[in-house]
Amino acid sequence: MRISIEWLKEYIDIEMTAEELADALSMSGTAVDRVHTLGGGISGVVVADVREVKPHPNADTLSIVVVDDGETVREIVCGAPNVRAGMKYPFAREGARLPAVSSKPLKKAKIRGVESAGMLLSAAELGISEDHTGILELAGDAEVGADVHQALPLEDIVLELEITPNRPDCMSVVGVAREVSALTGAPLRLPSVELDESGPPVDTLARVILEDPQGCPRYTARAVMGVKTGPSPAWMQRRLTAAGLRPISNVVDVTNYVLLELGQPLHAFDLDLLAERTIIVRRAARGEPMRTLDGVDRQLDEATLVITDPSGPVAVAGIIGGEDSEVTESSANILIESAHFDPTSILLTSKRLGIRTEASARFERGVDPGGTAFAAARAARLMNELAGGQVASGEIDAYPEEIKPRTLELRPSRANKVLGTDLGAGEMAGILQSLGARVEAGEALTVTVPTFRPDLEREIDLVEEVARINGFDRIPETVPQGGGLAAGLTPQQRLEKKMLAGLTAQGLSQAVTYSFMNPADLDLLGLADDDKRRRVVTLLNPLAETGEGMRTTLLPGMLRVAGGNINRGSKDLALFEAGRAFISQGEEVLPVEIDTVALLLAGDLHPQHWSGRQTACDFFDLKGIVENLADVLGITVLEFGRASEEFLVPMSAAVLSAGNEYAGYIGQLHPRVASAFDLEGDIYCGELLAAPLLAAANESVYSPVGRFPNVKVDVAAVVDEAADAIEVERVIRRSGGDTLKSVRLFDVYRGPQVAQGKKSLAYALEFGSASGTLTDEQAHRRLDAVIASLQKELGASIRGREREGEAR
């Protein structure tokens, strides 16, 4: 909503500067988005009369215009489509200053071979609106040769207001003036509706039949007979253009002017084009045809409220007029419609038809049902004043059931309890009265709310009004006590933080991606048809570019992040994302949302350094990261088994389980999948499920560090190539007994020194005791037991057993 301060001052005295006013409005809930300064710095522009319009010899779209600027008559070139002989326009003489056009004075120009000294101006060139469509027509009574500032108050400041949806009343100049009045205490001056009702009684001229009082609770009409249409005066044109509307003709401009002034949308019908001079308000029949003012032929439906005459629709109620009854230059008798329509009906119809107009924007938020008669009278008065004719006496007011003002109670104690203030009942009453409410004192205030405030329905709405006008900045600041014992992170949340910190500490950077997925990505991964991750939550109205489902795995998103980075030249990647995967449980219930951590490694894990060479990352870098994470979380039951994920290299993939619960997978991305995602080189990736990992986490436990040195022995077991290292380790641990303090695999050997199809796994074992230093003999007895078990349980042969420090 654009509000001209010049116009606003017609209804209220304002002492503040425009900036102070903008601030006061913003701080009371009417946000000022921008402040426009109009028409400043203009000079050398006068009112000119166009004597003649001739075609340009070298251009079809240009004209040669004979202009009288009061001093001389000259020919200039003009490109405006609306230039007409006998009309008056603002004319910039040579040397004129037009800040909206240029910082330099206007110069003589040669346009398509014709000399042109000066130009006729549009509203945009004067800087009073954005309207470039034609030159600005001035009123017929403007004095030729007079400075344009005399014909038109050009200098103005326009506030661009953001009106919240609950405040339809502020979509008008008077409504904003009322807000200012409440804020400053200056009295509000309503515009005059005094009428000279010299015409015949209105009910002898027209008839209104209200068939749908639900859709249209009130329909007020007035008639003005024998008007003469023409351009409206410059002051009205300027105010309309300042508000962003285009002047059309005095009759139509008056309806728009009152819409802006009072917030009541009006419609002007050519009374002579209404069949039987009768208005019927009803729902349309299904498929009923109508051509609206925008020139579109429409098929209406039963939900659409229409204004009709007995021959058919003449307007879509509250939204747009029809072409058939449009006011034209030849219209003489005008019927002014000032109605109240049901907001929801207007909202739905406007949405269905895809039309939003100044009228519909107001009706859908709720226009004052009590204000229709005032607005009709105001429009009749202005029309009479600008276009002559006679105002028919009386009004038609179809209002079967009066919408009465609401009465609410406001307990001052309640208001103070909600706000944390100490305001007196009198202060509250004063504020509400300044907003147009009637207030009766008592234990609670009895507040009769004006009908132009449909948003005031409950006590809390009044509390807000009190707070808003009194000023939010006058509410004293306090801090509540907080949740005490219930406050802070849960142990689970602390672990979650620890988990993510454990990843960044290991060199992985965090990515955040969209939660969408294209189900086709699952085909790229090669997931089986019955895979759980095929249960995708699909969207009804997805965005074209982001995929039509919710992700069931974070992997495709991670692969795209990797691809993007590799394409941009970052080839060494260590990334993770912590986010949710969504598994559908059927379309009538919410999906399961699984907190997941995706991992990805590519290229070299360590930054290249001048002192050494890089090494490409591999499976064991990724596994090591997960093992460290398990350490950080105190997980002792994490196990890696062979995974069978379709998108991983079959023999380089592990499934994780934590305490027998599935906890994710890690592995090397299958080259087929890598190329499907346009990735080159080896990619190692995984997904961890947060819940089972966090459930398996333990607090760290202290165990006394032995005071006696451990005995270190090495042993190498030769086992079948197919045997898993974890099996060998399990046997060692089981047979090592209490004194076995640590087991570390330090070498895996395949080659000439072991048989074909075998591998040698070398372990460093440490034996120790809290009660004393073990003797070599004791340690070797334990080692003998370990060796015996390896031989017996795994058929292993022993390649060597050595004391540390002895030659190998």
Next chain:
Amino acid sequence: MDENSMNEIEQLTQERPELAALARESLDAIEAAGTPAELEETRVRLLGKKGSIAAVFKGLGSLPPEEKRTLGQIGNALRTLAESELTARAARLKDAETKERLLREATDVTLPGRRLPQGHDHLLARVIDDVTDIFVSLGYKVVAGPEVELDFYNFEALNTPPHHPARSLQDTLYVRRSDPVSDDPKDILLRTHTSPVQVRVMESERPPLYVISPGKAYRKDEIDATHSPVFHQVEGFAVSEDITMGDLKGTLEVFARKLFGEERAVRFRPHFFPFTEPSAEVDVSCFVCAGGGCSLCKGVGWLEIMGCGMIDPAVFSHVGYDPEKYTGFAFGGGVERIAMLKYGVDDMRVFFENDMRFLRQF
């Protein structure tokens, strides 16, 4: 040099000038040794079995007692002197050698150090952490909610009227159902804000409640510099028997100053939200111009950071709280917006592109 030993020797050798010469020669030889190996040779030459000092003791047994004693004394003094000079020379040589070696091995301290790989938090995660930490320190607990949500929690229970524009297919992403009904509370959608968590928590718990809830939210916005279909919000609310709007103001002022700096001013502009009343938008004074007006704040001097208000009694009614007994406040802000303001990021897309060159900056 050991002055006492030298004086003693000079006295003793007044009668024996050849031994005085030996003493001087020994000292010169020790001083002349330039390496540990040369020094060792000198030691052998002087003190070895066939050394020149050892020779002094030779044939000592056949001398008369008087002479024997004098010569023994001289011999011992010579030996002591040589030994102590050898030790001192060895130490000096070692020092010189160490010095020279360290000089040879000099480190170019301007070469880059060897660093362990360093991971980086995502900027959005960092902002979420910063915001969450502030509220945890004010006595809040952290609660998460589902991102795929029922219309009831996202709109209905938050007092959003049917046909509200936010509920349209143009604004909200809906989950496909075989039999969709418009404005149906059973509709499933991607939550458009984190506020449904308010309803979920109030439904299952009783006041007093102090809750902060960060998370993803979704809207049907085409991707550009200032819009993203996926974004993050932080929701917070407090409900108790005596929560006031003054509490809301005080809390958010503490929050804004902790996050954006102690010197920031905070203001509350009345606004409208369906689920709070009174409602406000929260501005902080511009970081760049501190209120004077600049391009960041578009000349206003203030930056909008979040929306807030007193929880609407209608919301309490939906969860079965007595609005006469309980009052509460709620607030919510966009994480991306806070990150953009605080770190001067001018394009929302960088948050989701995950370019390593971006990630490494935080």
